[in-house]
Amino acid sequence: MKKLFFLPLLLSQPVLAQTEYQADVLPQALRENAHAVVRRHETLFTVKSSGEATQRIHSIVTVLDEQGDNHAKMAVAYDKLSKVTNLEGSLYDAAGKLIKKLKKTDISDYSSYTDYNLFDDNRLKSASFPKQPVYPYTVEFTVETNERNLMFYPTWLPQNEEHLSVEQATFTVSMPKGLALRYKEMNLPLAGVSTPSAGGGTLYSWKLANTPAMELEPISPPAREQLPMVYTAPADFDVDDYKGHLTSWSDVGQFYYKLNEGRDQLPEDLRQRVLELVKNETTTLSKVRKIYQYLQEHTRYVSIQLGIGGWQTIGADKVAVSKYGDCKALTNYTKALLKAAGIPAYPALVRAGDNEPDILTDFPSFQFNHVILCVPNDRDTLFLECTSGHGPAGYMSDFTGSRHALLVLPDGSHLIKTPAYQSADNLQQRRIVVTLTERGDATANVRTRYTGLQQDDYTSVIHQLNLDDQRSWLLKRIRIPAYELMNFAFSEQPGPIPAVTETLTLAVRQCATVSGTRLFLTLNLMSALSPAPPVLQARRAAVDLGPNYDFSDSDTITYQIPQGYTPEFTLEPLVVESKFGRYQAQLTVNGDRITYIRHIAMHRGRFPASTYSEWIDFRKKVAKADRAQMVFVKRN
Template sequence: MKKTLLLILVMSRMAAGQSEYQASTLPPALKENAHAVIRRHETVFSVESAGEATQRIRSVVTVLDEQGDGHSRMVVGYDKLSKVVNLEGALYDATGKLIKKLKKPDINDYSTYTDYNLFDDNRVKSASFPKQPAYPYTVEFVVETLERNLMFCPTWMPQDDEYVSVEQASFTVNMPAGLALRYKEMNIAAPRKEESLINGGKAYVWTLTNSPAVELEPLSPPAREQLPIVYTAPTDFEVQSYKGTITSWSDLGRFYYNLNQGRDRIPDDLRQRVIDLTKTETTTAGKVRKVYQFLQEQTRYVSIQLGIGGWQTIEAEKVAVGKYGDCKALTNYAQALLKAAGVTAYPALARAGDKEPDLQANFPSFQFNHVILCVPNEKDTLFLECTSSHDPAGYVGDFTGNRHVLLVLPEGSRLVKTPMYRAMDNCQQRRATVTVNEEGDASVDLVTCYTGFQQDDHVNAIHSLNPEDQRSWLLKRIAIPAFELDSFSFRKQTGAIPSVTERLGLSIRRWANASGTRLFLPLNLMSALSPATPLTQPRQTPVELGPAYDFDDSDTITYQLPRGYKPEYQIEPLTIESKFGTYQAKLVMDGERVVYIRRITMHRGRFPAPAYAEWVDFRKKIAKADRTQLVFVKRS
């Protein structure tokens, strides 16, 4: 009887193990809206000491269609502080039959070096299976690593794609006695389990089961706010003999300050040069502008990622000689130059990127990927992007704007906010003269001034593209059918809110539609908005209008009609107001000239779910107004 029970138990476990490779055992609910299903995802992070940990991740994923093929590839990064101990993989067909196992020749190992990564010890191991002729199929990967940088602990997000569902996933962190784990949970229904281990250690376990794919609604909050996620961080850590403690942002700032203290010395001749450069400036802002311009003219940005060097700057003296540095080095160098000019400045750790979320302000941890410089100046604090060769002093754009940064002070480091750029900072002011002939063809002289966020792409094109590539870039951006770009030019202006003025000469075929004695003339030349995606079911999540919706656009388009044409009817002024913004449009008639004036002002914000219906209505009305045509009739 005992042997029979044992045999049954073994067979049941084998059957359970095989079922995770069989597509037929998938619950139907997990296949809805999904390109792939995570059958098993097991992460075990075991901390051995303040300076070393091991991690083992086993994932089994059933791929349902071509859009899920990305799961058949595994990429693991490593450097001198981490080591890939093991990488295994296997491929199964829909029935769970083994097709292929990874072999050593299937695993590629290469550097992540790029032309701006001058010094970089980051490498990648990559493995993938060939494209399969039929779906579904299942892939399994096992990755084991040794970590010697416990400044960072894992962030667990098993469902990191809204088109992926999860059958079973678990996250275990094993901590030894004397070391504490800090964590933050979001969107986790199952409670965390805390279990005692031998010798006084603890294990923290999170689980997720039968979580369906999430179909994100239009303009919903980002996926990280809707999908399960667990952030973890150490209390005590050690990296290459550098020890640190994090229980507050002040602790983190103190570690960074001590790591980089004393690296801001510059040669005496350079110090005197800075003094001479700024001696006629009587204000802090004036000195900052002079020093920042000097920095931009004399240095270039490179990336340096070497162990603790990812956080410890090279000395300012070396930057002065080599004239290059990464974000840390150039920020430290600029701080040293300003110190010579009598201006106090401090580094600020940032999570940079126009698509990056703001950091978790209530969870002190290493969430940063960039460093900028902060110059306190009474009520007009300046932030400097020291890696930029062309941004004006004090402008940080959407790369590091409107987010928390950690101001690193000798004592009492703290979070502060970088500038927020609002609608009146992000403008598009367009004036155009359009001459239309009787066939409907038009010649256009168009001048547009872009400011703030709206000038960012243009100023990058000015500095990174040659004239031929600038022309190609413009051709892709101009939303007019059947046109020729006859001429173009750019003029850049610096300031707290920089601007770019763009001048275009265009020839448009059949802009107006000629029919008999009538001309049907579209009024909106280049700024028409499309309607929003309508609701198909009750809205569940808030409406999130991000920084891209904080703008003020105005158009003044003067149309010169052929002789003898007059408008068949008048169009009344239109104003559309909502909680999201305001739209205005009107016409001014002057004989054979018509002036079309349009302005739309939008504001970022988060609105309750029911507001989406209002958003759809608002955009529908705007789209209709932007499609307005005016009919002209030729006098007999």
């Protein structure tokens, strides 16, 4: 009787287990707007001591269409301080039937070496399933690792992209007795809970369930401000025989300082060379510029990532010999050069990247991926990007500008702000002279001066591309329907706000449209803005205009009209005012020459979601104004 009683239960267990591999049981709400659905995602991070932890991640994801195929791949990074102890994977069809299990031969193991990493002990284990001919299908991965770099604890991000819904996900952190967990929750429907565990430790756990896919709205805040996630960090850690305490930004700076203390010593002959180099300079600023120029002319950037060396620099004496280094090494080397000249300077840790969000200022932890040098100079603090081979001293660009950095001092390290570049710094000043023919074709001579953030791309092109590639880059960038690039040239003007001047000669086909005795000419030749994406549903997120929206563009275009043509009408001056910026355009006629002047100034800022309709209206009016045409009639 006992056997008969238990038999149905035993038979039912595989059926229940199979449901998370079956696509047809998925609720429609989780399919909506999704390319994939996380059926189950379990993360268990077990801290054994201040210097060792294990992590196990088990995930089951149903892929609904081709755009979700990236979930059929798994890559796990490791180095000498971490080890991948297990990597398993399985593939199932829509009905939950097993198609394939990963074999050892399916798993690749290779160095993550790149052409800018001279020394790198980072490696990857990776595996992927072949592209499936039928959707949906389900993939399952289990990854287990051993971690001995506990400067970093995991960040839980179960819904880590757009168009991904989550059926169920859990995150558990097991802390031993005597070690505290620090964490920060963001955008979670339910707060985490903590419970006692065996041996006097504590279990922390978070859950997420039945969360529909999200599509980030245009010009909305960073994803981390909208997606559910949990940041974790230690209070005490041990890595490669270095111990650290981590509860404040001063703690972070103190650890970095101790890790790199005493590594700024230069060979005596180089120290004397520095003194000779600056002996005729009378100001701190001129000395810094001289030394920075020496750095750029005599060193090159090479990434070096080796164990704790990801945070510990190579000594300045070694850089003096090798003439290369990573951001830490070149920053430390520059600090040593300035020290030889009697100028104090301090490293500043920063999260760099053109599109990287700023750090979480209320959660002290190792959130940084780059280091720059800060040179106090009375009220005029100077920042140096020591990995740049061509940038001017003091200019940060959008790679490290306008964000928080941790100034590392012997005592009392603290957060500071890097320079922010305003609308008046980021200029595009364009002058164009256009000569029209009766057929509507034209030649255009264009001179444009870009400053601040608007010159960043051009500086990179000048220093990284040859002439043929520069031409190809320009051909993709110039927004004219039909033209030929006859000539082009660039010139740089270095300074605290650097500038690039671009000159172009263009042959433009059908610049004006001919219809009988009339010429129809769109006045804005190269700088027209498009309308903003419309609202398809109620706006949820704030309108976030970042640093790239802080700019000021002006265009002055002079058109030489063919003889015998006169304007059929004129255009009245136009001004469009908005909280987001200001647009103005005007036209003057002087015989057979007309001059079109356009100016738009934008301002960064964050505005309530309700203002998106105002943003659409502003962009619509600007786009309409940028399509303005003049009509010229040929007189007999």
